[in-house]
Amino acid sequence: MYEDEFELTFNMQDEEPAPEPAAVPAPAKTAPSAVPVEDEPTRIMTLEKKAAPVEEEPARVMSPERTAEPEAVEQPAQVSAPEAPAAPANGRRVLISGGDRGIGAAAARAFARAGYQVAVLYHQNAAAAAALEQQVPGCIAVQCDVASRASCELAFRAVEQALGRVDVLVCNAGIAQQKLFTDITPEEWQHMLDVNLTGAFHLCQLALPGMIRRKTGRILTVSSMWGQTGGSCEVHYSAAKAGLIGLTKALAKEEGPSGITVNCVAPGVIETDMMAAFTAEDKAALAEETPVGRLGTADEVADLLVFLAGENAGYITGQVFGVNGGLVI
Numbered sequence: 001m002y003e004d005e006f007e008l009t010f011n012m013q014d015e016e017p018a019p020e021p022a023a024v025p026a027p028a029k030t031a032p033s034a035v036p037v038e039d040e041p042t043r044i045m046t047l048e049k050k051a052a053p054v055e056e057e058p059a060r061v062m063s064p065e066r067t068a069e070p071e072a073v074e075q076p077a078q079v080s081a082p083e084a085p086a087a088p089a090n091g092r093r094v095l096i097s098g099g100d101r102g103i104g105a106a107a108a109r110a111f112a113r114a115g116y117q118v119a120v121l122y123h124q125n126a127a128a129a130a131a132l133e134q135q136v137p138g139c140i141a142v143q144c145d146v147a148s149r150a151s152c153e154l155a156f157r158a159v160e161q162a163l164g165r166v167d168v169l170v171c172n173a174g175i176a177q178q179k180l181f182t183d184i185t186p187e188e189w190q191h192m193l194d195v196n197l198t199g200a201f202h203l204c205q206l207a208l209p210g211m212i213r214r215k216t217g218r219i220l221t222v223s224s225m226w227g228q229t230g231g232s233c234e235v236h237y238s239a240a241k242a243g244l245i246g247l248t249k250a251l252a253k254e255e256g257p258s259g260i261t262v263n264c265v266a267p268g269v270i271e272t273d274m275m276a277a278f279t280a281e282d283k284a285a286l287a288e289e290t291p292v293g294r295l296g297t298a299d300e301v302a303d304l305l306v307f308l309a310g311e312n313a314g315y316i317t318g319q320v321f322g323v324n325g326g327l328v329i
Contacts, residue, residue: 093163098173100128102272106298146199171200172222196240217260252318261317268324291326
C-alpha cells in the first residue's frame with residue numbers, strides 16, 4: 001500500500017497488495033509477503049541520474065534511467081475532461097511528490113482549483129502522469145525516484161525552471177508492504193525508509209533554501225494513522241511514517257522563525273487504488289469499525305492539504321491532523 005495514504009492491517013488471505021507509499025494499511029492478521037507498492041512521483045521529461053539504491057511550461061513528461069526494482073502494477077490511466085482554470089492564488093506554486101494517483105493526484109486537482117500552479121513528481125506510472133497533465137491545465141509532471149538524492153536534485157531543478165519557485169511542498173510519495181517483522185529483509189527495511197522518510201528529507205532540504213530566502217513557505221507531509229498507533233505486520237511502514245511525524249514537529253520549530261510552517265496529515269482508511277487487494281467484505285468491516293461508518297476519500301485529504309497551505313493557516317505549525325473518520329482519536 002502506498003501513498004497516501006494509509007495502511008492498515010487485518011486478517012486476509014495471502015495476496016499481493018495492489019499499488020498506490022503506499023507508496024505507496026487494523027486487527028491482527030496473517031502477513032502476506034507482498035512486494036512494496038510504489039506511489040512515487042516527477043514530470044515527463046528525460047532526466048539522466050545515477051542509479052538509486054534498492055528500493056504523480058505546459059504539460060510534458062520526463063523519464064530518467066533507474067535501477068530495476070520491484071514495481072507496482074500500473075493501472076491504466078483514465079483521462080477525464082480537463083478542469084476549468086481557476087483564478088491565480090497570488091501566483092503560488094506547489095510541488096507534490098507521489099502526485100500521479102491517489103491522494104497525490106487528488107491534491108494536484110484541488111490545488112489547481114484553488115488557483116495554484118501545480119507540479120507533480122511521479123516514479124514509474126508515466127501514463128497516469130500524462131493523463132493528469134491533460135486533466136489539470138498547466139500541470140507539469142516530472143519523473144523522480146525520491147529515494148535517490150541525485151534524482152530529487154534533477155527533478156527539483158526541472159520544477160524550479162518550469163515554475164520559477166516552489167512555495168508549497170507536499171511530501172506525499174510513499175510505499176507500503178505487509179509482512180511479519182521477522183520476515184522483513186534488511187533491504188526491504190532500508191527501501192521502506194528511503195522512500196517514505198528519506199525522500200521527504202531530500203525534498204525538504206531542496207525546497208527550504210528558497211523558502212528561507214523569501215521568508216515564507218509551507219511544507220506538508222503525508223504520514224498515516226499507523227505512524228501514530230503502529231500497525232501489526234507493517235513495522236517498517238509504521239516506523240517510517242512515525243519518522244515523518246517527528247520530522248514535521250522538529251522542522252516546524254526550526255523553520256518557524258523564517259516564516260515557514262510545517263504540518264502533517266495522517267490519513268486513515270482512504271478509498272484509493274492501494275486498497276485494490278481488499279475485498280468488499282474487508283472494506284465493509286473497516287467501514288463498520290470506523291465511527292462515521294464509511295471509508296474516507298482522497299478528495300477529503302486533499303482539501304485539508306489545500307487549507308493548510310493557505311494564508312488562513314499561518315498560525316498552525318508542527319501539528320498532525322488525522323483524517324480517519326474517528327478510527328484513531
